[in-house]
Amino acid sequence: MHKIPVGVLGASGYAGRELCALVAAHPRLELAFAAANERRGERLRVGARREIVFAAPDAVQLADAALVFAALPHGASAQWVARVRATGASVVDLSSDLRPGTRHSADGNGSSSDGSFDVSHLLTPVGEEGDELAPYGLTELAREQVAAARVVANPGCYATAVLLALLPLLRRGLVATGSTISVAAASGVTGAGFTPRPDLLFGEVAEDFRAYATGNAHRHMAEMRAVMAAFHADADLLFTPHLLPVTRGILATVTVELREPVADPASLWRADFDGEPFVEVAAEAPSLRDVVRRNVARIAAVPAAGMRRPTLTVFAAIDNLVKGAAGQALQNANLVLGLDEAMGLPA
């Protein structure tokens, strides 16, 4: 059967390499190009006995691809999205450039907090003219918008974990009004990218653990708040990421106060994600090992004992490079291209 050509920009980073490997193993896609600026000319093994060579970004024919994954640095991506769109190809953008809350305001904590969903909070205009809108590609939230789009803003890795943890509560308006959702999340080092920073050397990361972007300063807060706003959730968010001495994986530990007691909290997650191919609802707190190298989020909601107000700790684990980046990007690309959403994805 004819294969659909797709390209990867930023192919030498961790997410880019993961994308190349996923595309190489995909039954209906083929790699039209894999571009990398600093590492052009270097080789990457994809699959058992196949190698690709990174092309210079300016040397690739964008028009060769029906869809392009842009795995470029934040800030550098938007212009490439525009260039790709000019060829008519679709784009899944893994940077934050087109995510909600980044380029337009999305802080609207509305008065109603009934879980009604206003998707307009999650559409970002593309390009100078802005006549095209990119949906926020948290697939389980925006499947229909993604399937209809030509440009998709792929969510941040932390945001994917936190939002899937919160979705059943947001949809039901169950987050207590005026409360604070407190999130401590931890990520493996590939989340920081394949950048030779001294603080990411093995000699610095091993046997260590530390918080960063403290004080609510992380880039992904904007998109998380945008989704909360889209659901009119009237709550604050306190998000603290940490750097783990592991290669892959994110665990988000989400503390959330409920508007009212819920008898069997886990049933909400089971109800919402029952048919989802890439969300697992577990009885016990998930661990990174449950999810690495898989395109899944594994979630458990645990009631906290000894609290005056009904409070849950919701745990969500993902592989930051798969469900948190390349896997979800491919999930969205499958939808954009009209393929089975699960095709070529390791569950």
Add this chain to the structure above:
Amino acid sequence: MHKIPVGVLGASGYAGRELCALVAAHPRLELAFAAANERRGERLRVGARREIVFAAPDAVQLADAALVFAALPHGASAQWVARVRATGASVVDLSSDLRPGTRHSADGNGSSSDGSFDVSHLLTPVGEEGDELAPYGLTELAREQVAAARVVANPGCYATAVLLALLPLLRRGLVATGSTISVAAASGVTGAGFTPRPDLLFGEVAEDFRAYATGNAHRHMAEMRAVMAAFHADADLLFTPHLLPVTRGILATVTVELREPVADPASLWRADFDGEPFVEVAAEAPSLRDVVRRNVARIAAVPAAGMRRPTLTVFAAIDNLVKGAAGQALQNANLVLGLDEAMGLPA
């Protein structure tokens, strides 16, 4: 100069071994005995060229020691404390058996929440007759009680980190009434003891991260709540520990809402801990590497941006085996024995 003989019960565990090494390097203490049940007869190198042999617990002369460190399993320690006390020797008990909130109720969230401190919450009766009281040996909180005691309940490792993080707020009644203190903490595997459990094998822990004792079920909650109650803090506590793929170290990430805005929050910690030899107040979030193999807690308080109510994230890092166990136990032993509190401790 004459050296003071001290003994170690439970010497073969991680905390016990750390105690033996600290005692061996201490200028005024000497090891009278090191007892270990299952590992009796095994050798341990302490210092450069010296080895000790673990004795059977029933074979040691408890009376040989002026002070005994009990590093025994929870539940097994109380009876040994009584046996040691019968010889007249003092005890620092590293188990939870004599910690507040464990054997007597300490849940009294009082009406006043002005930071006034009621030490009676933190005294635990010792032995059958209970005519002796063991103070809770968080040294920076209870230095005077410890110095006057013959039995000290050494705090749990997590509790040490969390309570030192909270102390300046508790003392000033600054925790918001009715709020929830949300703590996500992570510990290296030595916190789980030197027990050959399958889930603690390298092959299971490496490249993993997971929460445990979820839903407010951890043993250390009782002592943390007892200290909160002693300060009449009217707040809930939600504590979630995680297992880190590192050998040593705890990082507690403590989210706390303030009763009122504080202009320069870090100044509270600096004020309270200025003269403390074993607490460091940092401008930036501490990491495990800052504290491993040192008897210090390193703390930073960071205001959270974008919150409706004044909220801090307070980070506290300790070495779970040093400030979280053996080091703090020696700090307390120094006080009980009338020595300089800092003697023999790696700062």
Add this chain to the structure above:
Amino acid sequence: MHKIPVGVLGASGYAGRELCALVAAHPRLELAFAAANERRGERLRVGARREIVFAAPDAVQLADAALVFAALPHGASAQWVARVRATGASVVDLSSDLRPGTRHSADGNGSSSDGSFDVSHLLTPVGEEGDELAPYGLTELAREQVAAARVVANPGCYATAVLLALLPLLRRGLVATGSTISVAAASGVTGAGFTPRPDLLFGEVAEDFRAYATGNAHRHMAEMRAVMAAFHADADLLFTPHLLPVTRGILATVTVELREPVADPASLWRADFDGEPFVEVAAEAPSLRDVVRRNVARIAAVPAAGMRRPTLTVFAAIDNLVKGAAGQALQNANLVLGLDEAMGLPA
């Protein structure tokens, strides 16, 4: 298409679990039973959403399987092999019980050293009567014998790496007469099995590296020497294994003196392994990352500069649980069952 039922004995160990996962993903096999003694009743997730429950070994119907993988402790396996054979089912035995050199002498360093191969060195009688012979299932060496056998002795993990490294030299009689083949090999901790030994705890293995079974004492030496003897190689073997702080993978660094200079040494390996689906010949020394989770051996032969006699360092990397255990076992099972040798194996 009808699936062939296979069973796993010793299913809860690392190799056993890997076998269960491989069987679950195999297009032509299905799991008839998975037995584990100490962990009977526990659950194992195989694949995305499927769980199996370990049965008690005595409760399984051995006759339900057309082929049984025995992943049992050394010494315990032989009797189970006999029980399985009594039902008519085939067996791939992952223990050392049926490997050459273990139960019968195989030290015959013959006088001719021309690379001629005497397979009789590598056949082990099965059961009390010994009228059935188990070939040594280093697939790339004994493909035909395996395909014709009903019992196969699966090689040890280290032996797999070392022997594949040496095979082109052994076949050509190129190992220098009277020389010493010096092997330093290092394995991830899963090589030691899923056994809760204190020395395998994360707290003991992390940040460490050490040799073990020193002085030529490792169990796998017998089978390595047996293969050398089968080729009449007149050389000594010095083998030193080391324990790595990684989960999976073996790297064998093999120093070998040649009988005569070879112009392009790597060409020997390329010639021998050109059509092999599971051996990769590389220009540069392989690393564990090249092979983990794959059923391949990756090999590079590097001439040593500045030596009086022609000497090579041959590097071989495998995943100890895949090509070194479960993967090679499945490779052999495929042959025994008349299936494509590569079916269901991750290359």
Add this chain to the structure above:
Amino acid sequence: MHKIPVGVLGASGYAGRELCALVAAHPRLELAFAAANERRGERLRVGARREIVFAAPDAVQLADAALVFAALPHGASAQWVARVRATGASVVDLSSDLRPGTRHSADGNGSSSDGSFDVSHLLTPVGEEGDELAPYGLTELAREQVAAARVVANPGCYATAVLLALLPLLRRGLVATGSTISVAAASGVTGAGFTPRPDLLFGEVAEDFRAYATGNAHRHMAEMRAVMAAFHADADLLFTPHLLPVTRGILATVTVELREPVADPASLWRADFDGEPFVEVAAEAPSLRDVVRRNVARIAAVPAAGMRRPTLTVFAAIDNLVKGAAGQALQNANLVLGLDEAMGLPA
């Protein structure tokens, strides 16, 4: 008591930082300056509550120091040694620039192999005029030369481990004539320096193990061969280093054939190193944990069973940053300055 001012050039690397910490804790030394080029202006905590600031190399007054440690990149060090010597200060050079075999030929495998020692092989002329000779500062080999020198070439980390392992055999002429000493050594990543290379990122090193500088290409071979030549050892050396996923530590596994059988091999090491403060002779193979953060080499010699010729495996473990770099440099500096060799060193 008056403290002796010493300086550190290249203070921001791993060895440089270790030197700063050792000097800060030394009872008779004080830090006159700590210079670092790219990281000038950055801070380093040395000891509990003290910080230093890295100066620009050209901004320091070399004459302020009585002795300077040069922890500079290979190639860049020699000129700084000359500049320091012009001020009259002594130098311990941690680079390879002044090590034997690097700048002058030292390949002379002599005819006699009786263990006689010709120190001239191990002296390197300093500066343009070359009228000053730097001894090779393997302290246990050249204690007297070091004590009399003003410039010392500190050995490479691998060379320190391998040569201490071999010294008792070299001294006795016990290495078999014409044999090959085969060394497989493995080092933690700090051995590669504090350089942000992509291949040293945590995400690349964790869960990996690989050889490098294969084919006898490592820089330290020259100095190892020079010492062999100084003892007229008539043997080849095959040295293969590997990169370990640990922060610190080297283990060298040295296979060596003996000229004649030795009844109790370990007794040779015990005899030679009995009075040495920084060499431990062990009955069992040492592990990295035995030596990290200590200025010791721990060595065990194990006879290999089943060999035609008498063969030993000698294991030597050191901390690459302490006995392999900064610690041995301080050991040498103590000698140069007329202090107790062991002063300020963690045994």
